Amino acid sequence: MGMDKKLPIGEKASGGEKRFPGRTAKADRKKRGLQRLKNQLPLHFMLIPGILTLIVFHLVPLIGLRIAFQKFVPVKGFFGDQKWVGWGNFRLFFSMPNFVNIFRNTVVIALGKIIFGMVVAVVVSLLLNEIRAMKFRKTVQTIIYAPYFLSWVVFGGILVTILSPSEGIINQIIRALGFEPVFFLGNARVFPATLIATDTWKNFGMSTIVYLATLTGIDPGLYEAASIDGANRWKQVIHISLPAMAPIIMLTGILNIGSILNAGFDQVLVLYNSQVMSTGDIIDTFVYRMGLKEMQYGLSTAVGLFKSVLSTILMTTAYYLSYKFSDYRVW
Structure with a gap:
């Protein structure tokens, strides 16, 4: 007595909504995740300078690795018609x-x-x-x-x-x-x-x-x-x-x-x-x-x-x- 009666799964409660424990738990987890993301948002923004530095100075220059397989001539431009030598530059270094x-x-x-x-x-x-x-x-x-x-x-x-x-x-x-x-x-x-x-x-x-x-x-x-x-x-x-x-x-x-x-x-x-x-x-x-x-x-x-x-x-x-x-x- 004095305790709420537990409704069967799928049965309507007094508010007219059906009881689905799985959906409720999933919604709670999503809500907690969004709240956690909101609380940590300033920390994520603090990562932006480091990420940009990594991209600009470490990832973008990787495009230049193609020069290792070319006989690069600067006046032709980076994406110009350069002569490809394959592993020639490596063989030259190892044979020095x-x-x-x-x-x-x-x-x-x-x-x-x-x-x-x-x-x-x-x-x-x-x-x-x-x-x-x-x-x-x-x-x-x-x-x-x-x-x-x-x-x-x-x-x-x-x-x-x-x-x-x-x-x-x-x-x-x-x-x-x-x-x-x-x-x-x-x-x-x-x-x-x-x-x-x-x-x-x-x-x-x-x-x-x-x-x-x-x-x-x-x-x-x-x-x-x-x-x-x-x-x-x-x-x-x-x-x-x-x-x-x-x-x-x-x-x-x-x-x-x-x-x-x-x-x-x-x-x-x-x-x-x-x-x-x-x-x-x-x-x-x-x-x-x-x-x-x-x-x-x-x-x-x-x-x-x-x-x-x-x-x-x-x-x-x-x-x-x-x-x-x-x-x-x-x-």
């Missing part, structure tokens, strides 16, 4: 005597930057985590972060002065120690190590942010328990800090596989010269010279396409490995 050298330089320099950049960032993060004076810690962090925000044009000019064989402060220190000065930017044997060291100097500060965030998330009780058990600071780092950092170290290492062919075009272009071409020339600088200096547009586009396809394969492999070993996924 410096192809192996350029590819090797790219991989060696990129791997060196990835490995040394990660090692230095991890070590510095562990050292910063041990600092208890917060003002001193923040001062050190600010100093090591600063180079990251300088462009390679500015930072390269600073490096040219610092590494000068005659007046550079580094070579002055080397002379004071009784050794011969080193021509860092003119010695082909030393140049790759110079690229790796200077890139690490510029970028490791920003990488420490990720590792410091991991260290601050460790339960302080673990350190207290280890201290009670007699573990010193070194053993605490070995048995607590590093294991906690291992997943993020593995993740960043795997994801860096995708950028193994990006050896740093800006840096190399600013610092290299004809004396170090044998060990400093990479794929990106080769594309720059062939395309903008030699005006071999078909060849430069073919080399860029080769690098992009190989980078896509490496990136896909990296995400698969990151999901398999670190349970990381983008979507």
Whole structure:
């Protein structure tokens, strides 16, 4: 008594409408979906600049990949009667005597930057985590972060002065120690190590942010328990800090596989010269010279396409490995 009587499906209610639970539930879901879309509409509008940037600078230029299969002559126009050479530009690049050298330089320099950049960032993060004076810690962090925000044009000019064989402060220190000065930017044997060291100097500060965030998330009780058990600071780092950092170290290492062919075009272009071409020339600088200096547009586009396809394969492999070993996924 006092309760509404449940009407059979399809029977008219007091308002004259028939009861159809399926239709009602579908209408409710649609209404909730529209309301959710209305609430999230400002967020969708915020995506428009990024989508337009992706379309204009990444998708539209894909039309130009046809140049990789042509002997492109600019005066004939992009859609003009160009001569098609098929895979000729690719065969030309692979048959060049410096192809192996350029590819090797790219991989060696990129791997060196990835490995040394990660090692230095991890070590510095562990050292910063041990600092208890917060003002001193923040001062050190600010100093090591600063180079990251300088462009390679500015930072390269600073490096040219610092590494000068005659007046550079580094070579002055080397002379004071009784050794011969080193021509860092003119010695082909030393140049790759110079690229790796200077890139690490510029970028490791920003990488420490990720590792410091991991260290601050460790339960302080673990350190207290280890201290009670007699573990010193070194053993605490070995048995607590590093294991906690291992997943993020593995993740960043795997994801860096995708950028193994990006050896740093800006840096190399600013610092290299004809004396170090044998060990400093990479794929990106080769594309720059062939395309903008030699005006071999078909060849430069073919080399860029080769690098992009190989980078896509490496990136896909990296995400698969990151999901398999670190349970990381983008979507």
